[in-house]
Amino acid sequence: xxxxxxxxxxxxxxxxGMNSHHVELITGCAENRRYNPGEFLYREGDEATHFYFIRHxxxxxxxxxxxxxxxVIQTSGPGDVLGWAWLFPPHFRNLDCRAVELTRVLALDxxxxxxxxxxDHELGYEIMKRFAHLMEQELESMRLRLxxxxxxxx
Amino acid sequence: METTIEHNCEQVVNNNHTMTPTxxxxxxxxxxxxxxxxxxxxxxxxxxETVYEPGQFNMLYAFGVGEVPISISGDTTEWPKLxxxxxxxxxxxxALQSLATGDSIGVRGPYGKPWPxxxxxxxxxxxxxxxxxxxxxxxxxxxxxxNRESYGKVILLYGSRRPLDILFRKELEKWRSxxxxxVDVTVDSSDRNWxxxxxxxxxxxxxxxxxxxxxxxxxCGPEVMMRFTAMALNKRGVSSDNIYVSLERNMKxxxxxxxxxxxxxxxxxxDGPVYTYSQVxxxxxxxxx
Ligand SMILES: Cc1cc2nc3c(=O)[nH]c(=O)nc-3n(C[C@H](O)[C@H](O)[C@H](O)COP(=O)(O)OP(=O)(O)OC[C@H]3O[C@@H](n4cnc5c(N)ncnc54)[C@H](O)[C@@H]3O)c2cc1C
Ligand code: FES
Numbered sequence: 001x002x003x004x005x006x007x008x009x010x011x012x013x014x015x016x017g018m019n020s021h022h023v024e025l026i027t028g029c030a031e032n033r034r035y036n037p038g039e040f041l042y043r044e045g046d047e048a049t050h051f052y053f054i055r056h057x058x059x060x061x062x063x064x065x066x067x068x069x070x071x072v073i074q075t076s077g078p079g080d081v082l083g084w085a086w087l088f089p090p091h092f093r094n095l096d097c098r099a100v101e102l103t104r105v106l107a108l109d110x111x112x113x114x115x116x117x118x119x120d121h122e123l124g125y126e127i128m129k130r131f132a133h134l135m136e137q138e139l140e141s142m143r144l145r146l147x148x149x150x151x152x153x154x
Numbered sequence: 155m156e157t158t159i160e161h162n163c164e165q166v167v168n169n170n171h172t173m174t175p176t177x178x179x180x181x182x183x184x185x186x187x188x189x190x191x192x193x194x195x196x197x198x199x200x201x202x203e204t205v206y207e208p209g210q211f212n213m214l215y216a217f218g219v220g221e222v223p224i225s226i227s228g229d230t231t232e233w234p235k236l237x238x239x240x241x242x243x244x245x246x247x248x249a250l251q252s253l254a255t256g257d258s259i260g261v262r263g264p265y266g267k268p269w270p271x272x273x274x275x276x277x278x279x280x281x282x283x284x285x286x287x288x289x290x291x292x293x294x295x296x297x298x299x300x301n302r303e304s305y306g307k308v309i310l311l312y313g314s315r316r317p318l319d320i321l322f323r324k325e326l327e328k329w330r331s332x333x334x335x336x337v338d339v340t341v342d343s344s345d346r347n348w349x350x351x352x353x354x355x356x357x358x359x360x361x362x363x364x365x366x367x368x369x370x371x372x373x374c375g376p377e378v379m380m381r382f383t384a385m386a387l388n389k390r391g392v393s394s395d396n397i398y399v400s401l402e403r404n405m406k407x408x409x410x411x412x413x414x415x416x417x418x419x420x421x422x423x424x425d426g427p428v429y430t431y432s433q434v435x436x437x438x439x440x441x442x443x
Contacts, residue, residue, distance in 0.1 A: 150285035150315035
């Protein structure tokens with residue numbers, strides 16, 4: 001199983017430039033998962049144990065509004081990496097995540113990877129750099145949406 | 155300066171009375187979304203003399219209310235009929251919204267520099283639209299699809315505020331079902347009834363499949379969106395010389411006379427509205443002068 005996952009991870013843009021030993025360490029924490037439409041990967045308040053490389057389909061991150069249902073904050077699709085709550089204490093989810101359609105992911109066990117990062121700080125730094133970039137991109141998107149650019153005020 | 159204005163006036167007068175509106179009749183006023191509608195117009199008498207190009211605009215005159223610049227959103231092959239898609243935001247656009255079949259409207263134009271649809275033949279084309287920005291791009295899409303074999307990949311990325319704001323939804327679905335075109339749509343926010351993308355339109359560029367070295371991008375929407383889109387395209391390796399944006403400024407004459415639309419040394423009405431991103435990045439899109 002691990003052998004089939006390693007080439008995928010080694011070629012993934014998120015891990016570009018990472019040495020093969022580190023990719024091997026990461027692969028050791030990975031498993032294939034499949035989610036049916038409507039199935040939740042996690043809900044707000046859950047312990048954040050995993051993050052995901054999306055291979056197929058679409059995942060929606062949502063916030064539940066009492067009596068109004070979920071509002072979709074962002075969707076992610078093939079090639080995207082999702083979830084960083086596993087990195088930061090207290091490791092709890094602050095959003096729901098739902099499969100909008102049939103979705104295949106590589107689920108990375110964050111607890112397992114955190115331990116490896118503690119033991120190998122170089123790996124930890126490589127991981128942090130990549131998640132910092134991911135967070136920067138998300139922040140940029142959020143800023144743009146905050147402007148409500150399609151509203152009447154532009 | 156005076157001599158330039160005199161010279162311009164002479165040109166305008168000689169150019170088939172460009173300042174005099176031609177009367178068109180409303181054939182149909184179709185509602186697209188809760189605040190956007192499309193006017194289908196045909197000439198009452200003599201049509202506008204010039205055949206228009208994608209990206210050009212007309213000055214539409216709602217009698218007794220005022221005149222506004224509105225891009226042409228129809229197919230150039232349907233000339234002399236005109237199609238304009240308009241978002242009702244103020245006095246003139248609201249007056250245009252209330253026009254019914256058979257009503258008259260004044261039209262001057264076509265004005266402005268078009269999208270370089272001919273000059274970009276042979277390239278991959280990525281069209282990125284935000285909100286009402288899909289309307290000025292639609293004639294370019296039609297023309298590209300009429301000559302589909304002359305282009306490489308054709309990609310259309312569209313972003314709107316919410317699902318109910320999506321413009322030309324049926325047409326987007328039709329284009330999406332084509333095998334020779336890639337269409338992706340995203341909205342800024344939604345409830346669970348929407349199964350598509352949620353996120354800003356520049357995000358779609360990251361995963362789109364095109365050859366950055368040989369790609370021309372046509373981008374139309376709010377200026378902030380165009381700036382972020384251009385940055386995302388730059389990041390993918392598309393040069394600013396190959397990114398075209400369409401600018402909007404308040405306009406009065408539409409022909410380079412009154413200075414209402416002036417930005418830096420540019421009259422958007424006649425030097426634009428379509429520019430390469432490299433032409434406007436410094437002076438217009440970022441540091442307003
Ligand atoms: C070259 C060019 C092409 C254009 N093409 C189109 C088009 O195809 N379809 C279309 O709907 N509009 C288009 N516009 C914008 C359109 O001209 C304006 O929305 C219109 O002039 C507003 O006039 P009004 O009298 O209805 O509103 P006003 O009374 O002038 O303004 C009412 C409110 O709307 C806001 N507003 C004014 N202009 C805009 C704008 N451009 N965008 C957002 N808010 C605005 C004002 O700030 C104000 O708050 C184009 C503009 C230019 C310069
Ligand atoms: S609108 Fe008068 S100069 Fe451009």
